[in-house]
Amino acid sequence: xxxxxxxxxxxxxxxxxxxxxxxxxxxxxxxxxxxxxxxxxxxxxxxxxxxxxxxxxxxxxxxxxxxxxxxxxxxxxxxxxxxxxxxxxxxxxxxxxxxxxxxxxxxxxxxxxxxxxxxxxxxxxxxxxxxxxxxxxxxxxxxxxxxxxxxxxxxxxxxxxxxxxxxxxxxxxxxxxxxxxxxxxxxxxxxxxxxxxxxxxxxxxxxxxxxxxxxxxxxxxxxxxxxxxxxxxxxxxxxxxxxxxxxxxxxxxxxxxxxxxxxxxxxxxxxxxxxxxxxxxxxxxxxxxxxxxxxxxxxxxxxxxxxxxxxxxxxxxxxxxxxxxxxxxxxxxxxxxxxxxxxxxxxxxxxxxxxxxxxxxxxxxxxxxxxxxxxxxxxxxxxxxxxxxxxxxxxxxxxxxxxxxxxxxxxxxxxxxxxxxxxxxxxx
Amino acid sequence: xxxxxxxxxxxxxxxxxxxxxxxxxxxxxxxxxxxxxxxxxxxxxxxxxxxxxxxxxxxxxxxxxxxxxxxxxxxxxxxxxxxxxxxxxxxxxxxxxxxxxxxxxxxxxxxxxxxxxxxxxxxxxxxxxxxxxxxxxxxxxxxxxxxxxxxxxxxxxxxxxxxxxxxxxxxxxxxxxxxxxxxxxxxxxxxxxxxxxxxxxxxxxxxxxxxxxxxxxxxxxxxxxxxxxxxxxxxxxxxxxxxxxxxxxxxxxxxxxxxxxxxxxxxxxxxxxxxxxxxxxxxxxxxxxxxxxxxxxxxxxxxxxxxxxx
Numbered sequence: 001x002x003x004x005x006x007x008x009x010x011x012x013x014x015x016x017x018x019x020x021x022x023x024x025x026x027x028x029x030x031x032x033x034x035x036x037x038x039x040x041x042x043x044x045x046x047x048x049x050x051x052x053x054x055x056x057x058x059x060x061x062x063x064x065x066x067x068x069x070x071x072x073x074x075x076x077x078x079x080x081x082x083x084x085x086x087x088x089x090x091x092x093x094x095x096x097x098x099x100x101x102x103x104x105x106x107x108x109x110x111x112x113x114x115x116x117x118x119x120x121x122x123x124x125x126x127x128x129x130x131x132x133x134x135x136x137x138x139x140x141x142x143x144x145x146x147x148x149x150x151x152x153x154x155x156x157x158x159x160x161x162x163x164x165x166x167x168x169x170x171x172x173x174x175x176x177x178x179x180x181x182x183x184x185x186x187x188x189x190x191x192x193x194x195x196x197x198x199x200x201x202x203x204x205x206x207x208x209x210x211x212x213x214x215x216x217x218x219x220x221x222x223x224x225x226x227x228x229x230x231x232x233x234x235x236x237x238x239x240x241x242x243x244x245x246x247x248x249x250x251x252x253x254x255x256x257x258x259x260x261x262x263x264x265x266x267x268x269x270x271x272x273x274x275x276x277x278x279x280x281x282x283x284x285x286x287x288x289x290x291x292x293x294x295x296x297x298x299x300x301x302x303x304x305x306x307x308x309x310x311x312x313x314x315x316x317x318x319x320x321x322x323x324x325x326x327x328x329x330x331x332x333x334x335x336x337x338x339x340x341x342x343x344x345x346x347x348x349x350x351x352x353x354x355x356x357x358x359x360x361x362x363x364x365x366x367x368x369x370x371x372x373x374x375x376x377x378x379x380x381x382x383x384x385x386x387x388x389x390x391x392x393x394x395x396x397x398x399x400x401x402x403x404x405x406x407x408x409x410x411x412x413x414x415x416x417x418x419x420x421x422x423x424x425x426x427x428x
Numbered sequence: 429x430x431x432x433x434x435x436x437x438x439x440x441x442x443x444x445x446x447x448x449x450x451x452x453x454x455x456x457x458x459x460x461x462x463x464x465x466x467x468x469x470x471x472x473x474x475x476x477x478x479x480x481x482x483x484x485x486x487x488x489x490x491x492x493x494x495x496x497x498x499x500x501x502x503x504x505x506x507x508x509x510x511x512x513x514x515x516x517x518x519x520x521x522x523x524x525x526x527x528x529x530x531x532x533x534x535x536x537x538x539x540x541x542x543x544x545x546x547x548x549x550x551x552x553x554x555x556x557x558x559x560x561x562x563x564x565x566x567x568x569x570x571x572x573x574x575x576x577x578x579x580x581x582x583x584x585x586x587x588x589x590x591x592x593x594x595x596x597x598x599x600x601x602x603x604x605x606x607x608x609x610x611x612x613x614x615x616x617x618x619x620x621x622x623x624x625x626x627x628x629x630x631x632x633x634x635x636x637x638x639x640x641x642x643x644x645x646x647x648x649x650x651x652x653x654x655x656x657x658x659x660x661x662x663x664x665x666x667x668x669x670x671x672x673x674x675x676x677x678x679x680x681x682x683x684x685x686x687x688x689x690x691x692x693x694x695x696x697x698x699x700x701x702x703x704x705x706x707x708x709x710x711x712x713x714x715x716x717x718x719x720x721x722x723x724x725x726x727x728x729x730x731x732x733x734x735x736x737x738x
Contacts, residue, residue: 017641024634031627039620112609119501120478211617223611298537305559310615314624321631
C-alpha cells in the first residue's frame with residue numbers, strides 16, 4: 001500500500017492531463033451516441049411521412065354555396081358526421097395542421113408574434129367587445145400531428161384526449177406555446193383568446209422546445225417558436241344539439257367544422273382506393289361538397305431528403321472525427337506510460353517487483369479513467385437532459401473503460417518485457 | 429547533440445495537431461455552409477428587412493463582400509440577386525456559360541410557367557442542391573449594381589463577416605427600413621445538426637488539450653539539458669538560443685508549410701466566408717507564440733532556481 005502511495009505521488013499534472021483527455025474522449029463518444037439516436041428519430045419521423053401517399057381533402061363550399069349549405073341546420077350535422085367518419089376511418093390517417101390567426105388579448109410587446117409580421121404588416125390589432133386583441137400566429141393541430149413529428153416539450157404536458165373534443169359550455173382550451181413565448185408566460189397562465197368569434201380562456205399546458213417544427217404542405221418545416229398551438233377540436237355531439245344547448249354563435253361551429261375538414265389523408269392506399277373509401281362515407285352521410293386532390297409530394301420529399309442528407313453528414317463527420325480521437329487518445333496514453341517508465345525503474349531498483357509495478361499502473365489508469373468516464377457521463381446526461389439513452393451510455397462507458405484497461409495491460413507488459421532494466425539503470 | 433535538441437516526434441505531432449485543428453474548423457464551417465445552402469442560402473448572420481421608400485431605384489456602391497436578395501412580399505420564390513464578385517454562389521449546374529448580362533437560375537421544382545416569356549429565355553442553369561429550399565426558388569441574377577424597387581421591397585442581406593447593419597446603412601442611406609427577426613429553416617434547425625456542432629467543438633477542445641500536453645512534454649524533455657548548460661556556465665540568453673533555436677526554425681518551417689497548404693485548400697474548396705482559414709492561421713500563430721513564451725519562461729525560471737541553489 002505504501003509502495004502504491006509512493007508510485008502515485010508527485011504526478012498531479014500527469015493525472016490532470018490524462019484525466020482531462022479521458023474525460024473529453026468519453027464526452028465525444030457519448031455526444032456521438034446521443035446524436036446518432038436523435039438523427040435516427042428525425043429520419044424515422046420524416047420517413048413515416050415519406051412512406052405514405054398523401055392526399056388533400058377540401059370542401060367546395062365557397063361563397064354563395066357555403067351560405068346556402070349552412071342555411072339548413074341539418075347540414076351542420078351532415079358535415080359533422082362526414083368529418084367524424086373520415087377521421088375514424090382505419091385505412092387513412094387524418095392529419096391536420098391549420099395555420100389560423102387567433103386573437104390574443106395579453107399579446108407580448110414583441111411584434112414577431114403578430115400573424116402578419118413577416119410581411120411587414122403593422123395592423124394586427126383590432127377591437128372586439130371593447131377590448132383590444134392582436135391577431136397572433138396560431139396553429140390548430142390534430143393528435144396525429146404529434147404522432148408524425150418530433151415535437152418535444154421543454155416544459156408541461158402534451159394535449160390529453162379530452163382537449164380534442166368540444167363539449168357544450170366549454171370555455172377553456174389548453175394551449176401549447178412556442179419557445180419564444182416562454183419569457184412572457186408560464187405554465188397554467190390563462191390567456192384570453194378570441195377564437196372563431198368566440199371568447200375562450202387558453203390555459204398554457206406546455207412550451208415546445210426551441211426550433212420544434214411540424215410538417216405542413218406549404219412549409220415542410222413549420223417552425224413553432226412564435227406560434228400558439230391549439231387542439232383541433234371535434235364536436236362531442238351533433239352541432240344542431242349544441243346550438244340548442246349553448247349560446248355560442250353558429251358561425252363558431254361552421255368555422256370549426258370547415259377547418260376540421262380541410263386536411264391531409266395519409267394512407268397506403270392509391271388515389272383510386274382512397275377516393276372509393278371516401279365515396280363510401282359520402283354515400284352514408286350524404287355529404288358531396290368535397291374534393292380529394294393529390295397533395296404536393298414535393299414538400300415531404302424535400303423534408304425527407306434534407307433529414308437524410310443531414311444524417312449522412314453526421315455519420316461521415318462523426319466517424320472521421322471519432323477514429324481520429326481514438327488514435328490520438330491511444331497515442332497519448334502510450335506516450336504517458338513510456339514517459340512514466342523511468343520513474344518505475346527507480347522503484348524496481350528499490351526492490352519493488354514487476355508485478356507490483358504492473359498492478360499499480362493498471363490501478364492508476366483504471367481509477368482515473370473510471371472517474372473521467374463517470375464525470376463525462378454525468379455532464380452528458382445533465383447537458384442533454386435526457387436519460388432515455390442512459391443504459392446505452394453506461395454500457396459504452398464501461399466498454400471504453402475496459403478497452404483502455406486492456407490497452408494499458410498490454411502496453412505495460414510489452415514495455416516491461418522489451419526493456420532491459422539492467423542496461424536502463426546503467427544509463428544506456 | 430543537435431539530434432537530441434530537435435524532437436522529430438514533437439514536430440510530427442505538432443504538424444498533425446495543426447492539421448487536425450484546421451480540419452475540424454473546416455468541418456465546422458462546412459456544416460454551417462451546408463446549413464446555409466439548405467436554408468435558402470441565408471447565412472446565420474443575415475438580416476431581413478423591408479424598405480419603405482418613394483424612390484424607384486437605388487445604387488449599390490460597396491467594397492465589402494455581400495449578397496443581397498430582393499423579392500416581393502407576395503412572391504418570395506422569385507428573388508433578384510445582387511452580389512459582390514468575390515462572394516461564392518450556391519452550387520449551380522450551368523447549361524450555358526454565365527453571361528455578363530442578367531441571367532436566371534431555377535430550382536428543379538420551381539414552376540417555370542411562373543416566369544414570363546422574356547424571363548424564360550434568361551434561364552441558363554439549375555441549382556445543384558438536392559436537399560435545399562433553393563429547389564423551390566428562382567434567382568434572377570442582376571449584373572448591374574442598381575436596385576430596381578419595382579422588383580420588391582423585401583430584402584435579405586448576407587455578409588461574410590462584420591456588421592450587416594452598417595452595410596444596410598451604406599446601401600440604403602436616408603431610407604427608412606423595418607428590420608425583421610428572421611427564423612432559420614432547413615438542416616440548421618435539426619437537433620442532430622446543432623449537436624454535431626457541439627461534437628465538433630468538443631473535438632477542437634480535445635485537440636487543444638492534446639496540443640498543450642505535447643508542448644508540456646516537449647518542454648519537460650528540455651529541462652535536463654538547460655540545467656546542464658547552466659551548470660557548465662552560460663548566460664540564459666545563450667542557453668535559450670542553443671537549446672531551442674533549431675526547434676524554432678523547424679517549427680517555423682512547419683508553420684509556413686501549414687499556411688501554404690491551408691491557402692491551397694481554401695482556394696480549391698472555398699466555402700462562404702472562409703472563417704475557418706483565418707481562425708486556423710490564428711490558432712497556429714498563437715500556438716507558436718505560446719510555445720516560444722513557455723520555453724522562455726522555463727529557461728528563466730530554471731536558471732533562477734539554479735541561482736538560488738548555488
